[in-house]
Amino acid sequence: MLAETALAELRALFGTQMSIAPAVLAAHGQSESLVTAGLPDAVVFPTTTDQVAALAKWSSQHRVPLIGWGAGTSLEGHALALHGGVVVDFRDMAAVLEVRPEDRLVRVEPGITREVLNHELRSTGLMFPVDPGANASIGGMAATRASGTTAVRYGTMRDNVRGLTVVLADGRVIRTGTGAPKSAAGYDLTALFVGSEGTLGLITELTLRLHGQPEAVMTAVAAFPGVAQAVDCVIATMQMGLTPARIEFLDVETVAACNAFSGLSLPLAPQLLVEFHGHPDGVAEDTRRFRDIAEGFGADGLQWAERQEDRTRLWAARHSAYRAILASRPGAKAVVTDVCVPISRLSQAVDETRADIAGSGIPGPILGHVGDGNFHAILLVRPGDAAEFATAKTLAARMADRALRLGGTITGEHGVGFGKLGHMEAEHGAGWDVMATLKRALDPLGLMNPGKVIPGRTGDGPA
Numbered sequence: 001m002l003a004e005t006a007l008a009e010l011r012a013l014f015g016t017q018m019s020i021a022p023a024v025l026a027a028h029g030q031s032e033s034l035v036t037a038g039l040p041d042a043v044v045f046p047t048t049t050d051q052v053a054a055l056a057k058w059s060s061q062h063r064v065p066l067i068g069w070g071a072g073t074s075l076e077g078h079a080l081a082l083h084g085g086v087v088v089d090f091r092d093m094a095a096v097l098e099v100r101p102e103d104r105l106v107r108v109e110p111g112i113t114r115e116v117l118n119h120e121l122r123s124t125g126l127m128f129p130v131d132p133g134a135n136a137s138i139g140g141m142a143a144t145r146a147s148g149t150t151a152v153r154y155g156t157m158r159d160n161v162r163g164l165t166v167v168l169a170d171g172r173v174i175r176t177g178t179g180a181p182k183s184a185a186g187y188d189l190t191a192l193f194v195g196s197e198g199t200l201g202l203i204t205e206l207t208l209r210l211h212g213q214p215e216a217v218m219t220a221v222a223a224f225p226g227v228a229q230a231v232d233c234v235i236a237t238m239q240m241g242l243t244p245a246r247i248e249f250l251d252v253e254t255v256a257a258c259n260a261f262s263g264l265s266l267p268l269a270p271q272l273l274v275e276f277h278g279h280p281d282g283v284a285e286d287t288r289r290f291r292d293i294a295e296g297f298g299a300d301g302l303q304w305a306e307r308q309e310d311r312t313r314l315w316a317a318r319h320s321a322y323r324a325i326l327a328s329r330p331g332a333k334a335v336v337t338d339v340c341v342p343i344s345r346l347s348q349a350v351d352e353t354r355a356d357i358a359g360s361g362i363p364g365p366i367l368g369h370v371g372d373g374n375f376h377a378i379l380l381v382r383p384g385d386a387a388e389f390a391t392a393k394t395l396a397a398r399m400a401d402r403a404l405r406l407g408g409t410i411t412g413e414h415g416v417g418f419g420k421l422g423h424m425e426a427e428h429g430a431g432w433d434v435m436a437t438l439k440r441a442l443d444p445l446g447l448m449n450p451g452k453v454i455p456g457r458t459g460d461g462p463a
Contacts, residue, residue, distance in 0.1 A: 001084070002041045006062040010042060010086070013054055017045045017092075028069060028079075028087045034333050034381070034389070035077035035419045040067065040087040047092045049165060049173055049204040055088065056202070057171035065447050068198035070140025071113060073132075075336045076417030078144060078197050082451035088202060090139055096120045097205070103179060104210040105162060110139020110203050126210040129154035129245075132413065133319045139203045144415040145195030149318070152238075152371030153245040153277065154211060156413070161194050165205035169443040177207060192438070197415055198449040200442045214245075214277035218287050219311045222299040223269040227251060227354065230270040231347045233297040234370045237274075238343055240293060242286055245277040247371035248318055251354075254325060254365040261324030262317035267301070272370075273318055275311070325365050325378045332363075332380040335392040339403035340374040340412030349406055353377060356398055360391050374412035401426070416453045424453075 002010070010018055019025075020042045029039040041064070046052050059066050065085030072079060081087060094111035101124050108117060115135045117128050132141060132148035140146075142164070147156035154160070163177025176189040193200060224230040234247055250258065250271045258264055272294070276286040291302055305311045317324075326334060341349045350366065357364035357377060368375025379395055381388040400410040400423045410416075410423040424432050432454075439446075439454045 037080035040081035070137030073134040076419035078417040147413040163207040166201040216280040216283040219275045219305040221303040223267040229297040246275040248273040249370040257324040257328040329380045335379040338414040341408030345406040
């Protein structure tokens with residue numbers, strides 16, 4: 001609980017932009033998954049970088065943690081207050097500050113969501129392509145180095161953030177990057193903060209790389225006789241040099257859930273959803289080549305969606321897959337996994353994961369952005385069932401260990417938060433100590449989102 005003196009100073013700084021109302025604290029103490037923690041002591045809603053800088057100085061003076069909050073869609077507890085403190089909700093910093101079409105750049109505040117941003121860009125012929133599925137905030141996407149369905153063609157947030165404004169733990173404001181397409185001037189501080197999950201500073205402005213809206217778009221849905229054929233088709237597609245904008249895998253359980261939830265009628269078989277962007281002639285050639293590859297792996301009756309309304313319906317169903325899977329076991333909660341492996345090991349990783357889940361006794365539909373080796377199992381457990389929760393955690397741990405054994409990573413896009421701290425040393429070894437050193441250098445009091453990425457209240461590094 002905040003001391004009265006600290007609380008009075010916080011009120012003086014933010015006035016009605018601060019709340020300690022129980023309902024507001026509760027809304028900022030929830031997670032999209034089973035990862036849980038306590039409530040913050042207060043929530044503030046800044047409107048300027050200067051306000052965030054003043055807050056950081058107040059935090060340092062009173063030794064109060066600060067936790068950034070975007071849309072609250074994170075799955076590993078990134079925005080939860082493990083040690084109390086103040087949640088910094090960026091909902092009121094959600095403006096497009098500048099569009100530079102000739103440079104394919106846009107400057108935005110962190111609270112704007114990707115859907116709103118693309119709506120604002122619609123008249124420019126440009127788009128921001130990173131699509132994590134949820135309508136996440138751009139600041140949160142940068143903080144977690146998000147990717148999603150389009151990363152296979154357009155890259156992740158790492159590839160699409162050109163520069164940042166960041167408030168450091170002591171209240172200093174720094175600007176990283178430039179408007180130039182490249183730079184060799186010193187350390188890449190933009191890359192350091194993208195993916196740091198708010199543990200090194202609070203992002204208050206972003207310069208993003210934009211892409212042209214494609215002239216032609218074609219989406220295909222392909223049903224396969226088995227999971228192995230679908231996954232091997234993905235591997236062959238990528239090895240043949242095709243560049244789909246999206247290539248998504250749904251297993252039979254996921255297809256059944258999406259059919260029921262979104263009113264689809266896809267065959268009850270493993271499916272690939274593939275989308276190609278580009279010039280009409282190039283898209284036509286890519287779709288022809290993909291059809292040949294898919295048929296070689298036993299795909300039957302490819303369905304093509306060229307009209308925008310048909311494509312929108314399919315991708316809306318894919319983006320609703322998480323909710324659809326939850327609805328397939330009424331009342332269930334999810335342990336959401338997220339691993340990424342080299343594309344050559346994808347089939348093995350999926351096969352071994354399916355075998356594990358089949359022997360576990362709990363449902364675990366599999367889906368993912370398999371074009372870049374990233375897939376998820378949504379492990380469904382009954383609330384309060386300790387045995388099922390333990391089983392799900394064991395399955396998730398085995399998936400992480402398997403990804404490392406196959407040369408991959410414990411998280412392709414969801415990030416670490418505090419849900420995956422236990423696997424960080426296995427992935428990074430002595431590199432985790434280096435991360436702790438960076439944390440201490442930039443946040444010596446351990447006040448920026450403590451307990452995430454680097455364990456501990458004071459950021460002292462791996463225990």
